[in-house]
Amino acid sequence: MSRLPFSAEAVERAHRIAALEPPAEVDPRVEALVTQLIGRVADKWTMLILEELTEAGELRFTRLSARVPGISQKMLTQTLRQMERDGLVLRTVHAVVPPCVDYRLTDLGSSLSAAFCGVWIWADQHLDRVEAARQAFDARSGR
Amino acid sequence: MSRLPFSAEAVERAHRIAALEPPAEVDPRVEALVTQLIGRVADKWTMLILEELTEAGELRFTRLSARVPGISQKMLTQTLRQMERDGLVLRTVHAVVPPCVDYRLTDLGSSLSAAFCGVWIWADQHLDRVEAARQAFDARSGR
């Protein structure tokens, strides 16, 4: 198994949710809010930034942009603003010239990162099966 | 706490990942693939369909569209095709007129649904804090 951005212990613990039973019903209103939150939170850049900040602890704007492969300055700013608004990151501006701004995760942000651990594990473990399924599908429809 | 689309037992087990330690490094190539997969899998409609199929077990096209609030016929078809390609759903066509097509989750699909359990729990638990953070942020920037 390849390496994930989580400790071995956290991974092991998260493994235990792998076997799931039939679900109960959900309150539609809660569901709507939850879905919106997940949608926001599960977008491409938010997850990558979450990762980098989890890994590095605290980063400046430029360092962060260097660590997130392929992100534009616009998207980095935009995503960080959203995350700050949602209470996931803390933005600290140091009053110096040239300006220096640090970003780090709040407790809320860290806990979200932890919650995603299970999904990372799933993706990591089932990458091959998904890849195989895609090839099989493409072979079928190619004919 | 409000109700989630998972059994109490699964929820309880998933709770144990809530406390997370500092992470390790990731292989960039694996990370890219994992990220892509998560991005695809975490999109709005995929998640909602995953839920409905988890809940209902097996559904026909029309019933599914009725259960997923606000989805267009186009998006339903498109998302189901993607999920089928990724090996998450099984599509069964019955050769009758009028046509009848059943969709249900594969094992892979079910396990993904399970992997998301942790995220649902997080969203459910922290909804209030996110909401509060947003209001605080908006109040600050409104000035």
Place this chain on the structure above:
DNA sequence: CAGCATCCATTCAGATACTG
């Protein structure tokens, strides 16, 4: 350095019409 403002190409997704 950290970012905002603007422009522009691409993509996305809804509405509509049609079909085996």
Place this chain on the structure above:
DNA sequence: CAGTATCTGAATGGATGCTG
């Protein structure tokens, strides 16, 4: 019933230039 095909407005996101 379960789609496919097409059109179109909306949203996304990159590139570029400018600023405290």
